[in-house]
Amino acid sequence: DVKVTQSSRYLVKRTGEKVFLECVQDMDHENMFWYRQDPGLGLRLIYFSYDVKMKEKGDIPEGYSVSREKKERFSLILESASTNQTSMYLCASSSNRIYEQYFGPGTRLTVT
Amino acid sequence: GNSVTQMEGPVTLSEEAFLTINCTYTATGYPSLFWYVQYPGEGLQLLLKATKADDKGSNKGFEATYRKETTSFHLEKGSVQVSDSAVYFCALVKTSYDKVIFGPGTSLSVIP
Numbered sequence: 694d695v696k697v698t699q700s701s702r703y704l705v706k707r708t709g710e711k712v713f714l715e716c717v718q719d720m721d722h723e724n725m726f727w728y729r730q731d732p733g734l735g736l737r738l739i740y741f742s743y744d745v746k747m748k749e750k751g752d753i754p755e756g757y758s759v760s761r762e763k764k765e766r767f768s769l770i771l772e773s774a775s776t777n778q779t780s781m782y783l784c785a786s787s788s789n790r791i792y793e794q795y796f797g798p799g800t801r802l803t804v805t
Numbered sequence: 806g807n808s809v810t811q812m813e814g815p816v817t818l819s820e821e822a823f824l825t826i827n828c829t830y831t832a833t834g835y836p837s838l839f840w841y842v843q844y845p846g847e848g849l850q851l852l853l854k855a856t857k858a859d860d861k862g863s864n865k866g867f868e869a870t871y872r873k874e875t876t877s878f879h880l881e882k883g884s885v886q887v888s889d890s891a892v893y894f895c896a897l898v899k900t901s902y903d904k905v906i907f908g909p910g911t912s913l914s915v916i917p
Contacts, residue, residue, distance in 0.1 A: 697848065735894065735909040736849075751904065783848060792839055792898045792905055796848025 696720075697797035699784050705803045712771040714800050716784030724791060725767035727751075727759060730781040730799070742767055774804045807832040809895050809908035817914045824882040826911045828869075828895035831876065836897040838862075838871050838878040841907070843892040852893075885915045 700715035718725065724743050728736040728751075738751030740759040748759050756778060760768045767786075771778055781801050785794040812827040830836065837856040841849040853862035858873035869880045878895060895908040 733909055736907040738904055741904065785848070791903065792837060792854070792896075793851055794849070794905065796843075796850070798846065798848050 697784055697786055697795050699782075699797040699800050701800050702798065703801050703803075705805065706771075706774050707805055708775060710771075710774050710804075712774050712802065712804075714769040714771075714782055714784075714802070716767045716769070716786075716797055717765055718767075718784075718786040718795070719765065720786060720788075720795065721764065722786035722788050722795075723764075724787045724789075725761065726785040726787075726794065727757075727767065727769045728783045728785065729753070730783055736783065739769065774802075776804050778802065779804045807836070807897060807899065807906050809897055809906055811893075811895050811908040811911050813911070814892075815912040815914055817916065818885055820887055820915055820917050821884045822915075824880070824885045824889070824913070826880040826893055826895075826913070828878045828880065828908060829876050830878065830895075830897050832897055832899065832906075834899065835873075836899050838869070839896040839898070839905070840867070840869055840878070840880050841894040841896060843894065843910070845891070849894060885913075887915045887917055889913060890915045 697718045726741040727739040742748045742761045758770045784797040787794045808831045839854045840852040842852045843849045853864040855862040855871035861870045892910045894910045
């Protein structure tokens with residue numbers, strides 16, 4: 694059974710903290726993605742990576758960075774968390790068919 | 806730019822009712838169209854797809870037909886079940902290597 698796992702389901706952090714969200718996939722996929730999901734806005738792409746050590750900005754990269762040191766792992770970093778980054782964060786992976794994405798269960802991050 | 810519009814939710818139906826969730830898109834050329842589903846507490850899953858005009862995608866009793874003339878891809882099911890309660894996302898992609906554009910999602914609740 695193919696799987697994308699995310700390190701936490703729920704996370705509460707304080708304003709200004711550095712936050713790491715981890716994502717691991719076991720499908721040997723080249724592409725990995727980070728989205729945030731907000732009510733009424735759907736999914737918005739933050740960053741994606743099409744290979745190890747490669748990254749591309751999505752639609753809303755401000756305030757975020759990413760790291761992909763190994764093919765199976767893609768990390769999202771909030772350098773200094775702010776309350777407007779309170780959201781559901783979804784990680785996904787895909788093979789060369791980008792549209793067929795496999796999603797993790799999400800991390801609900803609350804920044805207070 | 807490319808975009809996807811979906812009907813506002815939430816939608817509440819009784820079991821065995823007919824379901825339609827409307828989706829229209831804006832894109833140049835001939836995008837591929839998709840429906841993803843997100844069950845409670847889970848990540849998104851690809852439900853069905855259509856890659857060219859007049860194609861019909863189908864899966865798990867759900868259907869959607871790619872209508873180029875009306876730029877629509879409405880999701881239908883003849884008889885919904887309680888287990889169909891989820892959030893449904895319409896999406897498009899221009900080419901196999903482009904990012905996926907998701908709509909805002911439509912929440913469906915099916916009551917016994």
